[in-house]
Amino acid sequence: MTPETILVQSLGGLARAGVLFMLAAGLTLVFGALRVINFAHGSLYMVGAFVGATIVLRTSGNFWLALIAAPLVVALLGGLIEVSVLRRIYRREHLIQLLATYSLVLIVGDLVRLIWGAQYLSISVPNIFAESVQVAGQPLPLYNLVIITFACVTAVALWALFYRTGLGRDIRGAVSDPEMLGLVGVNVPALFTAVFMIGAFVAGLAGVIIAPSTSVGLGIDVETVVEAFAVTVIGGLGSFVGALIGAVIIGQVEAFGIMWVPRAALAFVFLAMAIVLGLRPYGLFGEPER
């Protein structure tokens, strides 16, 4: 393995990390504030990819419209899910919550099949990003760098939202003590809906962004949510920084695992998760469950 291939491979891993981070950020946000493990997060991502790809195909290549509209659609779907399902189960045990979100995975998956059928949608990379750049003498798809940029922008935007706005202050309050937050006059149920919609929006955004670089088909929901889970758990459930670092770790583990044993990349992901949890039972930045 030459230094050049290592560089190119790790940049590919960073692009993967970017997508995983966008999903893990939503998962960890929803867990932190709502205390729900949202297994249906991958389904939201899949809906984002399908809606985004459909918009691009119908408008003959308007990627930017898809980038705005599809996440909004997903956010609305997320709001619907929060109000109709999650709101009823906040006080239940984790397992019942997991059962509910698991059933949502089944329902959303079949609804997507009902609407789009079982075929794959593929859209091309927007023209301005379609080229490759030379990195250390090796070709690297420019779109990989675009994904990394998008992920960074998302990270900064989320950080600004949490730490520079009133809504963000309320969300942080909900993470540490929702009851107290309610007592000081914040409409906590509405806040929870907003939090879930933000998570859904980012998941939808990730779906649109990934759509040009892969073929969009059924099954990407579960495939991705498992990896995003690994990221969230390695970082520590509820930790934003953890999601970022976990994503980078898993992205790299995958990129280099694929070079070593091509079909066992997922095993390396879980091996990494087992090792991290073995050393730190609550993940890198997690806190013991309250």
Next chain:
Amino acid sequence: MRTALRSQTTATPRSRIVLSAVAALIALALPLLLQESELLLVVEMLVLALWAVSYNLLLGYTGLVSFGHAAYYGVGAYTVALLWSKYGISPLIGLVASAAVTAIISFFTGLFCLRSVRLYFALLTLAVSQVMFTIVFEWYDFTGGDNGIHGIELPGFLSSAPNLYFFVLVVSVVCMLIIKAIVNSPFGGALLCIRENRQRAAFIGIDVKRYELIAFIISSTFSGIAGGLYAFYDRQVFAGLLNWTKSAEPVLVSLIGGMYSFFGPAVGAALFIFLNAFLTRYTTYSALALGALLLMLALVFPGGLAELASLARARLLRRGQHELETDETAAAQPTASERKP
């Protein structure tokens, strides 16, 4: 009045004997009543029922959530298949070996996973099982990779569907009764104590980690036997048996049936297999229907079928009590004083 009371107190065991006798009769008559394909569906139910009941020893009785129990189920199935295909060993011996192999493996994985608690324990079991899945999936030379192992030959007497049914019936029922005996033993009581409050359990001198590890091994071992029985039923094994999607099955089934009742998961298993067969036959959108049912369960009856049953029983009892009260109002009083002399 006394006799009436006495007959009431002995009513439970007698009704239980009657119930068991009726169940046994139905079980014996099933091969006469059902077609072969339907009988095989019952075999599938029995396998899943045993798996779910052994899983529920962890979930419902110890309060440990494992998301990776398919690993032990799959190892059990592969033990039977590999011993047959590599060494020509009879699946009957393979079934015994599957218990031993899963017991040994689960000792080490349990030791590792139990370092974490609660949610993180669950995720560790998931991680470990996925690593085991990938090993089976990738190790072509030994396990056949994603081709799996096909055409397992059973001993001659198991070639007919009714005989296979009786064999699986006997093995699974005996295993479930052993688990029931474990649950009812002092050891089972200690597990319940751990489920309710780990800290208090430790205070009264229970070695929590050790008990949890033993429960984990017992549960995994019987899951391995269930997996071995699966190899008898399907006569083939494939890597998907260890995958996390398979791990979801005992969890779902336990929740459907009710994890705080011993046979709840078994009833849930029967319903789950039936629903799956029924839905896939009549609709192409079976996941949608199953998802809607599960969602309803989670929102309305989080206690599963067992909760439904106890609600119905309570309503019946209330009606009965009402009649009793109008008959002899004083009936409740003496019993209360008799109980605490």
